[in-house]
Amino acid sequence: MTPTGKNGRIVKWKGEVPFPEIPNANYASFMLTAMSKHGENDAALVDGPTGKAYTYGDLRRNIPKIRNGLVAAGVCPGDNVLLGCRNHIDMPVALLSIILAEATCVLLNPASTKEELKHIIGLSESRWVIVQDKKVAQKVEDAFKELSPNALQQLWVMDEMTSARPSLSDLISSTTPELQNKNDIFDAATTVALMPLSSGTTGLPKGVMLSHRNLITTQIQRVYLASLSPPRSINIHKSVLIITPMYHIMGFNVVMNTLFSGGKAVILPKFTPKEYFQAIEKHKVTFSPVVPYVLRFLENSPIMKNYDLSSLITFLTGSEPVSASTLQNVTRKSGRMSIQGWGMSESSGIGCGTSSETYSREGCIGKFGPFFQAKVIDLETGEVLGEEQEGELCVRGPSIMLGYANNPKATAETIDPEGWLHTGDLVYFDEEDNFHITGRIKDLIKVKGYQVAPAELENIIRKMEGVRDVAVAGIPDERLGEVPRAWVVPRADAVLDTKAIIENVAAQVMPYKQLAGGVEVVHSIPRNHIGKVLRRQLRKPYEDKSKRSKL
Template identity: 35%
Template sequence: MHFFCTDIFQIDGHSGEKITYSELLKKSCWLSEALINSGYGSNVVIAISSKNSLEYFQPVIASLFIGAIIVPLNPDYTNTELNHVLEIFKPKIIFCSPDILHKFMKKKEEMNFIEKIILIDTDESAIGAESLKNFIGGHINGSEKFSVFHTVDTKNQIAFLLCSSGTTGLPKGVMVTHHNLNTVFIQFRDSRIYEQDVTSICVPPFYHAYGLFSTLMGILTSGPTVFLRRFEGKVFLKSIEDYKVNRMYLVPPLLLYLDDCPFLKDYDLSSISEAICAAAPLKESTERTIKERLNLKVIKQAYGLTESTYVAIFNQNDGKEWKPGSCGKILPYMQLAVMDRDTGEFLEPNKTGEICIKGDMIMKGYYDNPKATQNAFTDNGWFLTGDEGYYDEEGYVYITDRIKELLKYKGYQVAPAELEGVLLTHEDIVDCAVIGVPDDKAGELPLAFVVKKKGALLHASDVQNFVQAELSSPKWLRGGVVFLDEIPKSAIGKTPKKQLRCLLENNVVSIENIYKRRELLK
């Protein structure tokens, strides 16, 4: 990675504070030195849980320098979710922001593998935790000279453990290696997908692979990245105006927000030349209307998975080859095929099947989960994405449906199995099934079919409030609750969820929902 001594790396859109590339490099090296001097080096698992902040990437870069493994965690995880992911990864150090320190202090008491908690985004230490500044100051001598860090086997050395549900089941740890990450940098350099020295704004959170790696791309393209600690429409638009933003990293619901925004005309957005849209499909009609309304030169749709490290399919939409509805072509160092799920044969252009990808960006596997890893690949090494689609004669790829059980709320993965597992812990629920119902603004809303215990007085509000207390916001039952006498099962005991969707589409069942429309997207 190449750092520029005076150029800005990040700008906080809320406060206007900045950090330069040289500051990031120096502080990351100091932190690397402090970690090594504290006995933490190669392969130690380090978690970070925080809202977006100027200090977020110091533990990230420092961990990469010393061969440690960084685990970004959603700061909004509930106690139930934290228990699950911490037991998978078993981090020794946790970097977190002060507002969620109480969560990790409790976990440190319960889990003996957590050795140290370090606070970021504050200079103040706390009982049981010290600030990043104090940790660095207490473990280095203040010298500008740094140790030469040990080299690693980049092909096998894990750089990141990222949370993903894969194609089914509870969240798992995706092993992203240094080689995966290096391939992303080389790929984008060689293909010249991104222009150099442009100002970007990145809305997705840093714990999400999209936000994490899009910001790291700023190092490669040597331009500043504006970020938001939380999404606020007027702050977002003012940041674009004030910092003359050229590129936006967004998800479809935020493009829809811009299309509907009543005060869009109050801001000068003329600096924007392109929008990158990923994490969920963008409808062709939406792409056309937003491109026209914002007077954008281009909307670049992208397709990727946590398991592919970053973007695997990209649509440059340079004006000459713009194909609305397509997420583009497979990128360098990657291969794509479409497979017939019944026969296992690879299909010709314009034939629909499961999208399969292969190449140097594909994860090493799922952490400590060889069975899930085996199920994710074909015998000859193709990764099964769980998405349905096709490619045309020119190689442009179109995603048409999702085979995997996951649903997407505002670009966030929601695993029905996780929701079902939580619902079944309720004393008055004997069976359940969760599906996603389509929503123009959010993508999909989780909806639960529930079988009550005989004689139980259980209402939709009870079920929704129960889930709200156990799981973070994207997993709330915004789609509502449907009560059934029994959940249909196949001959082998599985729930045919297409049959449940048909019940909704044909108005055979009624949805009980306490959420009002204005509350759905909070």
């Protein structure tokens, strides 16, 4: 048992209504049952650029038929099927069809390099592939050939006009074949339905194994919360604009939550300002989840005022902390609420989020939802901490992953014997059980043994006039071990004084937190596909220089 310090406690959902049961069901079957309650001709998925749409009736008919085609082709329960495409109207259809066949859907970033593909194919042991177009298909085929020429069983392409390969529509079949190698007993708690890939910012991606029960839990949470809401409360998912990648857990959850709720998911393949605002106006969008980088763009966008955003209820952001000032600025500028939440692939997505009362508190990510338990532990002793004490966030509950595919070492390092997922996030919670994120353990800068969170310095710099974006990371220092260095992007036509930035930070922090590593003005900050800063890329030249100097 983990020791509990003075006032240390585990934070749980506070409510008198018992939690509903989580059914032992196939996740895709569960979703199809939910979709059967929505109108046959109601729009479910809409392609933003072309206007092509699928109704709920289309989904209920086609998902089982594509499942039939997959099974007839030889896909068996427990097989892993790679699904690689950008945001595309057929992606949710293919995804649910794979899961309905009791196979595992492995979510693949189509921009992956051939070497990354070889790693992903190896760790997932996939032999079946569905991709968007011939360009991705060629990369995947080349990766398979270098691994094992006979390993790839079959590959299908969504955009049939761009490739002579078999298409997704070729899979549609009204014949219902029996599943091969099917176990007599289906266990939703141990059968893997989805395998998103970790971001890989600290190394090669890991395959996150999420069970049918993990995914169903996220929807049962919604059912439970809806039961506590007043009748006829606004359905925030009535019309949802999806620009976050659906191969990432945030985008996946947004589209599935929309389909579960009977809303319309408007899908854009990428973010461009004009198309984004036009889509909100045209489709009367009620909910817009975005990555932090996009939210910061909205904060500074001069064209927002040219569009009608009156239908929009809220913006939501996640994946990395956003300053309270950014949330406040977007809320003030748009007249729409801007909130942030916390989640990760390993927890099946979002676990908590801010409200209209808490969104403006610096670093606040809100309260954890039903089914979750959360605690904060001391980084050195593992002791459970109490209110206002900073440590690592650990969470537990039925939506926590089974582990990492073919990586028992990483699994054991992340999930302890008591079932707690060690998130790597630095947080504290207040007397109201609202959690506040202060940084990432792996990003901490160690100055003479003292810990410095980059997010603290970034928030100070971001508030300075003329600053559009900023990242802080630790670089090697012979005397102090590490020192903070800032990379700053100026706003258009702004001229930044690096000395003034250093002095401004020095006036607001303790001496060991000062920017002893200097400030560099750059054109952009390197980020991954979901907007997280690639600090390792920023540090690398200085680490390489330090290694050379020691030779």
